[in-house]
Each structure stands twice: as C-alpha cells, then as structure tokens.
Amino acid sequence: KAGVTQTPRYLIKTRGQQVTLSCSPISGHRSVSWYQQTPGQGLQFLFEYFSETQRNKGNFPGRFSGRQFSNSRSEMNVSTLELGDSALYLCASSLRVSTNTGELFFGEGSRLTVL
C-alpha cells in the first residue's frame, strides 16, 4: 500500500513569490493535516481537512491556505513568500479526524527554501 506522497520534495523560491505544495494521502484516508517544521519553532499545526472541509486551522497568517479535493488529495498554498517561511512542510493522513485516532501517517515532506 503506497504511503503519503508529497510533491515537490525540494524547492527554492524568492521572496514575494507564491508556492503550491501537493499531498496524496494513503488510499482510503479522508483526513489530511499539514504541519510546518522549523528548527526554532518545531512542529506547528497549519490546518486539517476532512472530506473536503477544513476542520481546524493553526495560528498562521492568511497567506497560508489549503484545500482538499474529492479524491482526498490536498494542496497548500503560501502566497507572498517571506524568508521565515523556509521550512519543511509535512503532510499527514489518517482514516478519521486526527484527534479521534491520533495515528497520523506522514509523508517525507516538502523542503521549501525562500531566498
């Protein structure tokens, strides 16, 4: 069974640009969560989608957005990139809502560098 797939794995952008990251969950999983991981702040929750609906959102500015499609694939977008957006962005999928199961299956992440 294929795991969680994130694309692209690495990307470099410049300040002011925008970026879209993609996540394909494990087949049958309906929940997709996104996290930002940085050395200073650790893992911070961005948002979670379940059956195409955003269930919860972390404390990030409106430049960070996401969506989920009917096949459960998810995308997140960051507009007007800032240097501080450089991070590893992790996607995780689960069968049910994350807080009901706690068992998340993570992808290997998309490493974004903003110059």
Added chain:
Amino acid sequence: AQSVTQLDSHVSVSEGTPVLLRCNYSSSYSPSLFWYVQHPNKGLQLLLKYTSAATLVKGINGFEAEFKKSETSFHLTKPSAHMSDAAEYFCVVSDRGNQGGKLIFGQGTELSVKP
C-alpha cells in the same frame, strides 16, 4: 488548553544501555497521548499511543511508555538502545478543542546513540 513539555532537548546514550525520554503534559481532561519518531530526512512515524486503556503502553521497536496521571507524565523508555534508534522523538497530546481539535507536538528530543 492542552500542552506537552519534553524535558530534554538532547539525550545521549551508549548502545545497549537504557533509554529514557521524558514528557510532561497538561490537560483539563483525560488526554490521549502519543510518541512519534522522526529519522533524518524522513517523515514522522507513530511509536505508540495511550488512549485511557492500560497505563503501560507497548510500541514498536521495543519502546514503551507509562501514563502516570499523578505526575502528569508520559515518559518513553527502552531497555537497550540500538544504533538505529538515533532519531528525534516527539511527545504529542490530542487537543479536542471546540474548533475541531488538533494534535499538539512537543519540541522534540534528539536521541544520540554512541557505539
């Protein structure tokens, strides 16, 4: 609000010696707690979870954790460290808040294993 505190940012042990990674939590109700592991350049993987059943929880790769309500702790242990255990470990609490809830990750403990 729920929170977790990992008491050590870095732990170093010798191969074959016991491992202890400490985690304290704060919760206004009976929590669900988890430990995740992240190997270099990889996504996170669930090690074990506590969801109000047995207080001693066994996980993968010989790890176990004990839920102690009186001490609000959920420390991770392993009797004998292996080189392959070198990784970062995250203690996680499930926060079933009013707005859909989310998983809250600790800051992580980096485990080094010396030969």
